[in-house]
Amino acid sequence: MNNIEIQNVSKVFPRFDAGRNIVLDDISFSIKSGDFVTVLGESGGGKTTLLNLIAGLESPTSGEILIDGKKIEGSHPSRSMLFQQPVLIPWLSVKDNVAYGCRLRGDLDRLDYRVHQFLEMMGLSCFENAKPSSLSLGMAQRVCLARALVGRAEMLLLDEPFASLDTFTQAHIQEELINIWLSEAFTAVFVTHDIDEAILLGNKIILLGGYPGRIWGVYDIAEPYPRNMDCEKLKSFRREILANFKRAHVGNRRFLQ
Ligand SMILES: Nc1ncnc2c1ncn2[C@@H]1O[C@H](COP(=O)(O)OP(=O)(O)OP(=O)(O)O)[C@@H](O)[C@H]1O
Ligand SMILES: [Mg+2]
Structure with a gap:
């Protein structure tokens, strides 16, 4: 199980001019095990x-994050993070990068097959033996996604993993x-930061906005997959989210205080 409760969480960073940067202010929402939250x-x-x-x-400045009722203390292999910047080990081949975490944990069951399967899914089977330095940014991001999926983590935390992909590759990988x-x-x-991507993928959308950052909307979207933005219901979610986002910005532009 992986039920997460984010309870009144605030995060304040020190600012370059010795002020305080209130990045998240009193954020509360829950994630049920098996959710796809955008x-x-x-x-x-x-x-x-x-x-x-x-x-x-990171730790909250105030508030708590609970997983199945227990406070989060540090990272855990059951939660796999896909960073915004692809992080690969430069001297290992693509397939060894993808297999790396599983080898460390001794998760060797059909590992070569799984690695190959996910690299094929990402359109990278020709690059299995390549080194990371010969990949484009979008290719490196796909290698990181393959690595996260091969690891069979209970929870995937994905930070704008498709931001560098072209429209066609993005649509294909979203579907996969x-x-x-x-x-x-x-x-x-x-x-x-892509409203359509949030709507196409999430069964729940959390809209963050304003300064300090607050939740401006939580949307449960029950439409079946695969989705496409021609659907009237999804279009109306889009309108509602955009209107809410504007509301977050009225008299509340992001600026240093
Ligand atoms: N370690 C840190 N120390 C100080 N300030 C930080 C730190 N990490 C983030 N911040 C500040 O927190 C704010 C939010 O940063 P964050 O990276 O979470 O934004 P984001 O929504 O992911 O943006 P983007 O879409 O550009 O990736 C920014 O003002 C940033 O300067
Ligand atoms: Mg970011």
Whole structure:
């Protein structure tokens, strides 16, 4: 199980001029085991910070994050983080990078097959023996996604993993990710600044906005997958979210206080 309760969480960073940067202010929401939650917000709005808190890489300044009733203390292999910048080991081949975490944990069951399967899904089977330095940014991000999926973590925390992909590759990988999620039933928290991506993927959307960053909307979306934005219901979610986002900004532009 992976039920998460984010309770009245605030995060304040020291600022370069010795002031305080209130990045998240009194954030509360819950994630049920098996949810695909998308976190939508503007650049600098605290999305990565929120993901780091759930991963246990940062601690809240106040409030609590509970997983199955227990306070998060540090990172844990059951929660796999896909960072906004792809992080690969430069001297290992693509396939060894993908297999690395599983080898460390001794999860060797059909490992070569799994690695190959996920690299093929990401359109990278020709690059299995390549070194990371020969990959484009979008290719490196896909290798990181393959590595996260091969690890069979109970929870995937994904920080704008498709931001560098072209429209066609993005649509294909989004579809593959949803298919894997539907069959494996892991919990996903997926950060994006793309409203359509948030709507197409999430069964729940958390809208972060304003300064300090607050929740401006929580949307439960029950439409079946695969989704497309021609659907009237999804279009109306889009309108509602955009209207709410504008509300977050009225008289509340992001500026240093
Ligand atoms: N370790 C840190 N120390 C100080 N300030 C930080 C730190 N991490 C983040 N911040 C500040 O927190 C705010 C939110 O940053 P964050 O990276 O969470 O935004 P984001 O929503 O992920 O943005 P983007 O979409 O550009 O990735 C920014 O003002 C940033 O300067
Ligand atoms: Mg970020």
